[in-house]
Amino acid sequence: MTDLTTRPTAIGLGLKPEHVPEILGAPAALDFFEVHAENYLVAGGPNLRHLEAVRSRFALSIHGVGLSIGGPGPLDQDHLTRIADLVRRFEPQWFSEHLAWSSHGGAFFNDLLPIPYDTASLERVCSHLHQAQEQIRRPILLENPSTYVGFAASTLDEGDFLAEVVRRTGCGLLLDVNNAYISGVNHGRDPWALISALPADAIAEIHLAGFAEDRDGAGAPLLIDTHGAAVAEAVWALYRRTISHLGPRPTLIERDQCIPPLEALVAEAARARSIMRDSIVRETA
Amino acid sequence: MSAAAAFFAPFAAGLRAPNRPAPPGLTTWNDSDPGVRFDVYRNNVVVSLVGALADGFPVTQSLVGEDFFLWMAREYILAEPPRSPVLAEYGDSFPAFIAGFEPAAGLAYLPDVARLERLRVRAYHAADAEAVSTALLTSQLQRPEQLPGTRLQLHPSLSLLSSSHAVVSIWAAHQGAAPPRALEVERQESALVLRSGDDVLILPTPPATAAFLSLLKTGATLGDATAAALESAPDFDLTQCLASLIRHGAIVAWQPPGDPAP
Structure with missing residues (x-):
């Protein structure tokens, strides 16, 4: 089975059920697929069967959206156990989660909600990561979020916060370049400040996606992380700079709304690959 | 705090x-x-x-x-x-x-339509189970004297809904591209929901058959479930019902009398 750690220019797509027959019929020029863990925590049926078929031909990334790593109180032990079982069954290349919270008081909000970047959050996130990594028996990749508000309580930059989490827990990072761009615009700061503050060696995977543009109360651009459009040119430019800085990293195109034909997504992934190859050529020239 | x-x-x-x-x-x-x-x-x-x-x-x-x-x-x-x-x-x-x-x-029919749709989602994600083999069924069916005391285990995705409204017809009328035609909604209907391959089937089912299958699901013997079905519908046809279950791969264990429960 493909080990992506030896293939840094690997490219992948989020797996969409409507693309499964095409993917299994004539495997595209892709190295890996990513799925949301929560869509596969079911007893049986087509989802798991399709995932087994895809897994038999491609490397896999399992991406959690419900552990609520940034949330208050203890992690949902039942959910964590199910995630650990899924990871054991499918042996993905990575299991990743978000620097965010999504549950409170037993209710699940189905959104990636922001946390203040302060010492209390740092301790909570690290303790949750320790617990999850112990149970899943591997380092988790933690993803930087898209955020729409800041907090008076924050005392750390997002990049410094993530770097400290990596240092304390040994987790890896999933760098979402689209999220870095969105948060940069939404908070009037340079996204490069975030990316350059992250420990390069910890970044194991990169996400690219599209956003929608709205306006805030003052008429300033407010970018919304929809995963509903092609990757924006500004994000490609930031990705190119990121790859020049980091070297190639396995890169995934995420698309969850307005799903286009598979070939359109494959073309976006191929563009990421060619940017990575350009960087290698430049490096060795 | x-x-x-x-x-x-x-x-x-x-x-x-x-x-x-x-x-x-x-x-x-x-x-x-x-x-x-x-x-x-x-x-x-x-x-x-x-x-x-x-x-x-x-x-x-x-x-x-x-x-x-x-x-x-x-x-x-x-x-x-x-x-x-x-x-x-x-x-x-x-x-x-x-x-x-x-x-x-x-x-008034809306809650039951929603119930049917919910059973459909649950069936889609229900546990997998192998249907019993044709060879086993053939050998069992050659001993009809055992049938009354036999218990069946049905596929985990199988469920039933009985409604005082025409829920199956309403659901079916919304499956095609064509706009649904007018239909009589104040009519009792029952549905059998069952996963087959990648699809979930919603099959209109006579109320007596639905009652029969519900009893089987709770562990009743074929004899007891058939007697109950015949009471409400004298034309209930056990052979036809079993044939339909077999055709859809819905029987996952066949336990003749005296067999220990699985």
């Missing part, structure tokens, strides 16, 4: 209350109104969960229209939010909520 609770409780409460001001402590780089930005989160929560419900209840949505569904689903989400991040598990109580949702009271 701990520092963490002081942050999370107001944020979570704000997500659930559209008319409440944004929680305290939010900042924006350009001093714009943080409420406008907080509304992005409020909107994401409702839109994503309404979308999840719409995916699972497409006929219910089409019966009431998108705007009404959005209103009803939103009220449900606020009253009974998901308890787990696994959204396939969300919505078991939606049909009962619809039954108590006063503005939908004019559509």
Whole structure:
């Protein structure tokens, strides 16, 4: 089975059920697929069967959206156990989660909600990561979020916060370049400040996606992380700079709304690959 | 209240209350109104969960229209939010909520249509199980004297719904591209829901057959279940019923009398 750690220019797509027959019929020029863990925590049926078929031909990334790593109180032990079982069954290349919270008081909000970047959050996130990594028996990749508000309580930059989490827990990072761009615009700061503050060696995977543009109360651009459009040119430019800085990293195109034909997504992934190859050529020239 | 609770409780409460001001402590780089930005989160929560419900209840949505569904689903989400991040598990109580949702009271069949759609989602994700082999069935059926004491284990995806409304016809009328034609809704109908391959079948089923299968599911013997079915429908045909179950791969264990339960 493909080990992506030896293939840094690997490219992948989020797996969409409507693309499964095409993917299994004539495997595209892709190295890996990513799925949301929560869509596969079911007893049986087509989802798991399709995932087994895809897994038999491609490397896999399992991406959690419900552990609520940034949330208050203890992690949902039942959910964590199910995630650990899924990871054991499918042996993905990575299991990743978000620097965010999504549950409170037993209710699940189905959104990636922001946390203040302060010492209390740092301790909570690290303790949750320790617990999850112990149970899943591997380092988790933690993803930087898209955020729409800041907090008076924050005392750390997002990049410094993530770097400290990596240092304390040994987790890896999933760098979402689209999220870095969105948060940069939404908070009037340079996204490069975030990316350059992250420990390069910890970044194991990169996400690219599209956003929608709205306006805030003052008429300033407010970018919304929809995963509903092609990757924006500004994000490609930031990705190119990121790859020049980091070297190639396995890169995934995420698309969850307005799903286009598979070939359109494959073309976006191929563009990421060619940017990575350009960087290698430049490096060795 | 701990520092963490002081942050999370107001944020979570704000997500659930559209008319409440944004929680305290939010900042924006350009001093714009943080409420406008907080509304992005409020909107994401409702839109994503309404979308999840719409995916699972497409006929219910089409019966009431998108705007009404959005209103009803939103009220449900606020009253009974998901308890787990696994959204396939969300919505078991939606049909009962619809039954108590006063503005939908004019559509008496709506809760049962929603029940049927929920059974369909549950069947899709139910555990896998191998159907018993034809060879085993053939050998068992050659000993008819054993049939009355035999118990069957049916596929985990199999479930039944009996309604005083024409739920199967209503559901079926919304499956094609053509606009649904008028139909008599005040008619009792029963449905058998069962996964077959990648598809979930919704099969119209005579009430006696539905009652027969419900009894089998609770562990009744073929003899007892058949007697009950014959009482309500003298023309109940056991052979035909078994043939249909076999054809759909719905029998996953066949336990002749004296066999230990699995």
